[in-house]
Amino acid sequence: MPVIFGLREHSTPLTESADLMVTGGRESEGISLRTVEVAGDKSVTHRAVMSALLPGAPSALSVRNANSGGAVRALLPALHALGIRIEAVDGTYTVTRGVPPVPQGIRPHPTVTRWPDAPYLQTEGSSAAARLLIGTLAGLGTSAVVDGDDVLRHRPMEWVVEPLVELGAEIDYLGEPGRLPVLLRGGVRRPGTVRLTVGSAQARSAVLLAAAAARLPVTVAHPVRSRDHTERMLAAFGAALTEEAGHVAYTGSPYTVAPVIDVPADPSLAAYPAAAHLFHGVGELRVPGVCLNPTRLGFFEVLRRAGADITYHDPATGSSGEPVGTVVVRGGLGQVGSVRVDEPELLHALIDEVPLLAAVAASLPGTSWIGCAEELRFKETDRLTTTARMIEAFGGSAEVRGDGLVVRGGTSLRAGRVAAFEDHRIAMAAASLASALPGRTTIVGGACYRTSFPEFAEVQRAVGVRIVEAANDD
Structure with a gap:
């Protein structure tokens, strides 16, 4: 079953x-x-499942040999709240779009007394789930609150939020500045070059996923070459990316999300x-x-x-x-x-x-x-x-x-x-x-x-x- x-x-x-x-x-x-x-691979699984949100993704996406650890599972209820269902059979995730959303319960926060009227997306302790989700939703222009557990609420999010804001996204911190929860009110809308201050692959991936979701030409300057799973996956879908020392650029070209992704x-x-x-x-x-x-x-x-x-x-x-x-x-x-x-x-x-x-x-x-x-x-x-x-x-x-x-x-x-x-x-x-x-x-x-x-x-x-x-x- x-x-x-x-x-x-x-x-x-x-x-x-x-x-x-x-x-x-x-x-x-x-x-x-x-x-x-x-x-x-946990990182590839995160990105494969997240690709179901991208424009033109198939109505049913199969992610084979998916990682089933808690860090990946933390992303999945948030996707349910966005109308995407994930079923697991024998190591394969079947990701289906367009199903009725399943709202998540809101986790209490010491300084947030009134939550915005937007889908609440709880990512528990997974920084990858939170950061990649923020980037993808900023590209789609989807209004939502992204939150985490008490540990994740203390981990830095400005690495992701600040470059997205440079590209025109409207993102508010609902609690402590630079930390979760955040409210996405408007998406990225202008092309350009952003310079990351950290070598985090999650930060670079969030910006690239935002650009891909918006079909927006963006160049990301980064201080350190770190894991490049997002670049490889987007290229496998047919997106046009170029790389040189310290920079990766997406041209805004069309691409097609594959119906089957092997992890x-x-x-x-x-x-x-x-x-x-x-x-x-x-x-x-x-x-x-x-x-x-x-x-x-x-x-x-x-x-x-x-x-x-x-x-x-x-x-x-x-x-x-x-x-x-x-x-x-x-x-x-x-x-x-x-x-x-x-x-x-x-x-x-x-x-x-x-x-x-x-x-x-x-x-x-x-x-x-x-x-x-x-x-x-x-x-x-x-x-x-x-x-x-x-x-x-x-x-x-x-x-x-x-x-x-x-x-x-x-x-x-x-x-x-x-x-x-x-x-x-x-x-x-x-x-x-x-x-x-x-x-x-x-x-x-x-x-x-x-x-x-x-x-x-x-x-x-x-x-x-x-x-x-x-x-x-x-």
Whole structure:
């Protein structure tokens, strides 16, 4: 039976506040070749589902191999409130336009006493859902309130709002300036060039989606090349875009949204079984169908530079415009040295994997540096600080310094009790590192991994990690 997201959710055996219990060591050490599959890319899924809003989108759009994590599901009730229904069957989202809207309940806000008479769109904790939705609706000229949960209400939105206002959009902050909730009253209406002050792919994508929705010629100047899924998807639809150093331009040309979009496997998710395999260092691991977009391969590239045996095979191009292939990991960390990230573009190519890279670095000899990471202070947590605290909980040495992290290897790491800080990336990084340590580790609240990777525990078990969920006793 199909699941209609936003009306009825998957049932889960435990809440996302449950703990993860990881026992060190690897099951079935004698297996020399393992193949595991990971879920569809979260970023591509967001953009594929959002494309149903664009002019000329088909009345029914199929998004295959869609990511079903909480960050994607957070977008779907907002689309229901706009008259778009999403059904899930066997990993495929069927996105249907023109159905009766399903209003969302308004979340109380300390300073908003009277809400505008406009559709209320709640995106929970997903910054991608909120920012891409603001951009797309600004392009369509759709009046709506975009809001989030209490955590997302404290994350910056001016990165998106200010360039859209430069293009003529009318957007008001209903609460704190620069934060959600926002009211969209009028759409972008004038072509031009906007200059982004941050390297955020969400900010650049919001502007490009606004331009595409309005068929408006726009040039976006950006300080750092970061993930370019929006550009690739629009180009796959036939939109005319040009790129040069520091700029991407959309000409305002027509395009046609494809009726079927295949989502490649998420490289950020493939990083976790890859890390677990490297910690144990036996045999070969293959992860097929992974998005090999260079703006997403930073985790693998940094470890390759440091000496890890990681290669890419079976190259192809998917319907979303993304390069795909198989990630192959051989051996372990025995010949791998400390890691260093100094270039902004490289940092953005692994921005979601920084906690995991830090966990690997704690197991390597020497001192590692992960820099250019100021943006991590504005994630679900201050991810520089929570990553350092996670490493320290294992007995490692990590220090926040300026815009990055210093991780000193060579210390004796130990199993124990580690907080996830309600941050899915911290939880999964901690569980991966715990698999390499003797004894049992409890990641408190670790089941928050479902935000991006509902299959995480299952995939890690396929790699030999001994991991289970347990009710939180707190």
